[in-house]
Amino acid sequence: ITSWLARWFPKTPAKSVVALKTSIKVELVTGKTYKWCVCGRSKKQPFCNGSHFFKSPGLSPLKSKAQETCMVAHCTCKATQKPPYYDGTHKREQVQKAELGSPL
């Protein structure tokens, strides 16, 4: 039972992993709420598909409500300094050398 507890209540939260090394443009619709995947394990990038619940306990998606309808580039390497938005961080050597699905 100890390992079960450790899985669901980890002492240190799981780390995000690099999902992709590019941005994904998405049209956001005014008033709609979006959940950006923080853990990098969603197969529905850039958004959360619930995978964090089983694969990265301790991490949860970043929720935001669109203030206007517009196209926005979202980060998929999960290292952006402006989450959930793309800021070019994936071009850094550290991200480029990382394997997809691995933490930085």
Ligand code: FES
């Ligand atoms: S699947 Fe990554 S935060 Fe939900």
